[in-house]
Amino acid sequence: MKILIADDEKNMRWILEKNLKEDGFIPVQAEDGEEAFNKFLDEEPDIVILDYKMPKLDGMEVLKRIKKINEKVPVIMITAHGSTDAAVEAMKVGASDYISKPFDIKELKLSIAKALNLDKLNKEIDYLKETVSQSFDDKIIGNSKRLHEVFEVVDKVADTNATVLIIGESGTGKEGIAASIHKKSIRKDNPYIKVNCGAIPETLIESELFGYEKGAFTGAASRKLGRFDRAQGGTLFLDEIGELSLALQVKILRVLQEKEFERVGGTEVIKSNVRIIAATNRDLEKMAEKGEFREDLLYRLKVIPINMPALRERKEDIPLLADFFIDKYSSEINKGKIHIEKDVIELLMAYDFPGNIRELENLIERLVILSVDGVIKASMLPKEIVKGAYSNKKDIFVLPEDGVNLEEVEESLVRQALERSKGNQTHAAKLLGMSRHALIYRMDKYNLK
Structure with missing residues (x-):
């Protein structure tokens, strides 16, 4: 876990780095406000320790800039003794906590632990919001034999890291099955990220999935994390994967084979710890035959195929x-x-x-x-x-092999309708699906009074 230590006092940075390394943190140092903000953009730390008074940019300005980029990252302000007003202002801007100099290293570690616990809680809330159903999501309603067959596969595959391909027509509940697999898996406490590959324009889908580096293209003012970054340790659900271009299919294949990817415009190789569940309403095998879908990717996706029955x-x-x-x-x-x-x-x-x-x-x-x-x-x-x-109704009568006399059948049905309605012609006509005048005509025809 990266921690940015921004302080203009070299000894202070050295002491903090030494003590925080012992707790498993990866410290990143900055000696002034400008360097602190640039290191924040480049290193993407999980938590920031920020001195209030620094050259070039003061701590308050750096805090404001950080919160504009990422309002959820925990920032602990270090203030001079008695600077209560500055501390209150920092908390209003979004600081997680503040500590007055001089301070005990144990006090700082306690503040870091509190900030990280709050950050974890916020991520859990975001996770819950993201996985809340738009309709009935992971509530798969039904007791049919076909559905029980699906449930059996889900139970067997959920607690593994195997890639799953869910195949079925639109509206059959593929998304609910994907959510159910995640919630039954060992990754259930980690993110479950959904992407509808057909809903995002082709020009944006690559950066949406893999993120991008600062300056990767016009308008890329800072680094952006993609869905693979956000799903680390958890599950990424790629809905309608058949809509991806061949070029993007190659990148997905690399993640499945090599467990790594690069952001758009970047050279850093990022290790992927993401389980992929894909879904499609298209025939990927026919698409592969036509060269519209990579055959090697199809094999990688179909480690565990699940066929969702139509309603x-x-x-x-x-x-x-x-x-x-x-x-x-x-x-x-x-x-x-x-x-x-x-x-x-x-x-x-x-x-x-x-x-x-x-x-x-x-x-x-x-x-x-x-x-x-x-x-x-x-x-x-x-x-x-x-x-x-x-x-869609099936034939009510099955025609015998030697045939029937149609008029005898009609007479029999008219008689039965009259008997059941106790002679009420309106009711009898309704039972036969005809008008009262049509019934009277047939009563006269067959001499039924």
């Missing part, structure tokens, strides 16, 4: 998913308990959901908003859902 392949999970989303959205808009009628569930289970779980979630949100008196009825379903459900 139409696990329709028995639709009632559970519907209940989950009803509870979620009714709670969000304070609608209270909402009941979904049985025939609505039947229609949902008959529909194929080309948009998978995401389409179902959006539909349920809409139905919850439109619900009246706490009930979701079939009449509220969009026409395309109802039409799609009925077009």
Whole structure:
């Protein structure tokens, strides 16, 4: 862990370096404010010890500049005895703590420990914010056989460092599976960083992944850490990896093979301690055959392949998913308990959901908003859902090999409808899906009174 020691007194720097090295720190020295700020940019220390009075730039100015670059890095100010006003001002600007000269080295070490604990807490908060679900993230809802097969693979692979490739259509829950693998792994207490490779412009994706050095291109005023830097010790989820260019695929392959990378515009080789989980809705094998995706990268990614079933392949999970989303959205808009009628569930289970779980979630949100008196009825379903459900229905009757007399079948159905409705023609017509006039015509045709 790097610690920047900025003080114009050479003996003070020497004493601090000697004592902090014993605790495992890597000290970086600066003898004036200007050098301190430049060393901060170049070395990216984990914590800064900053003297208040220094030549060229005073400590307060350096503190302000540091906080503009990285407001979260802990900075401990060293002030002259009795400089209470300066200490208060430093705390307002963002200093983690201050110590008055002369001080005991144990007092400084205690202050460093407190600052690092606070920094760790802030990183944990950021981690939680980053991994909070936009929909249902790592909550994989379902009890189907296909989903249990996925769960079994997740349990086996989670506590390893193996690269995982999750394959499936859009909206099937690939992101949730990736988050679940991380949370079950030995890396669970370290960062989980997500990147949608298809959502970032091609001109920016390299610097977003690997970061860049100061001066790497116009506008690069300081070093920027990339997603690989931020994911050190944890997991990097590369969603829609099939969208990456061939040139960038080479760089990803290098990280997987050599466990190292370089920032854009830099020469420093950075060791990577990152587990990669990738996902795609594209056929990478066909892309590899066409030369659109590197075959060697595909082999590296597919150490553990996980195939996510489409929602139409696990329709028995639709009632559970519907209940989950009803509870979620009714709670969000304070609608209270909402009941979904049985025939609505039947229609949902008959529909194929080309948009998978995401389409179902959006539909349920809409139905919850439109619900009246706490009930979701079939009449509220969009026409395309109802039409799609009925077009997917299997044949009600199986035609015998020797055929049937169609008029006898029709007469039998009309008679049964009249018997079930106890002669009520309107009800019988509804059972047969026809108008009352059409029923009367058939009653006359078959002499049914």
